[in-house]
Amino acid sequence: MKLFHSANSPFVRQCLVAAHELGLAERIELVPAAAHPINRDRAVVEKNPLGKIPALITDDGSVLHDSRVIVDFLNDLGGGDLVPVGDARWSALTGQSLADGMLDAAVLARYETALRPEALRWNDWLQGQLEKVASGLLELESRAMHFGDRVDIGTIAFGCMLGYLDFRFAQLEWRESHPNTAAWFTWFGGRDSMVATKAPSA
Template sequence: MKILFSPFSPYVRKCLVAGMELGLNDRIQLLPSNAHPVNRDREIIAVNPLGKVPTLFTDSGQSLYDSRVICEYLNDLAKGTLFPSGPQRWATLTLQSLGDGMLDAALLARYEDVARPEPYQWADWKTAQLDKVHTSLAALDVAPQNLVDRVDIGTIAVGCALWYLDLRFPDIGWRDRSPQVAAWYAAYSQRPAMRMTWSLQG
């Protein structure tokens, strides 16, 4: 398998963390890519009309996207348990949506600074996007039992969202606002898959 790779894409990271948890990482080759929200990469568009990463190429040559599809494919391939069945499945998928939603908002806030020309930047827009992150963390903080003692696609998504916040927004103080989530992440982030770094050389 091959995946279009960017070292700072939280969604690529989500797929690779899932792959490592499933024991599949040695089977996934990293391919360089240059995704950008404005200057769209035509090479990516040729295999994914959205022009986004991650895009996974299966061993049979099929192109899969986005991270939700890729992670479920990897779980099915490994006969894993990242996607439970029964009622717990819906809770897990909803937690994944919360983590992905936090990432979507953080990425939009990031793009406001680095992709939009300065004369057109809108501070209130960025604040509103980051407020989605804060309200999501507040909801998790009052129900930390929804995070502890589990490794599934929901906790992976939330963990990757927190990784991205630390990477791009180190000064927003999310740990002070959400101490229960911070305590969970302090332990969860020590998992080998969460500590892993990836590069095109390694």
């Protein structure tokens, strides 16, 4: 399998963490990609018309995206239990959706401050995105104390989201006001799968 990859993408990281947890990491060849919302990477667009990463090329040549689909596929391929069944399924999937939505907001906040020309920035927009992150962190704080040793699509997504905040939004200092989440992430972030996939400059 081949995975269009950037070491800085939290969505790519979700796939890699899942692959490590499932023992599949060595079967995935990483293909460097420069996904960008304006200067689109043509090699990626050819496989995924959205030009976004991650995108996975399976051994039979099929193209799968996005991270949710790829993690689900890897779990199936590896016969894993990262996708809970029964009632726990909906809570885990909604957790994944919350973490992904926080990441979407954080990435839009970053585009607003690091990509858009300074004269065209809109503070109301930036604050709206950061509010989503803040509301999500509050919700996570009430959930994290019940995570126990869960390793699934939900906790993997939360872990990669927190790693991205540390990487790009260190000034938020989220640990100070979210002690339960901080305690959980000390454990989860120390897993081999997380250590092996940390952004190099983080």
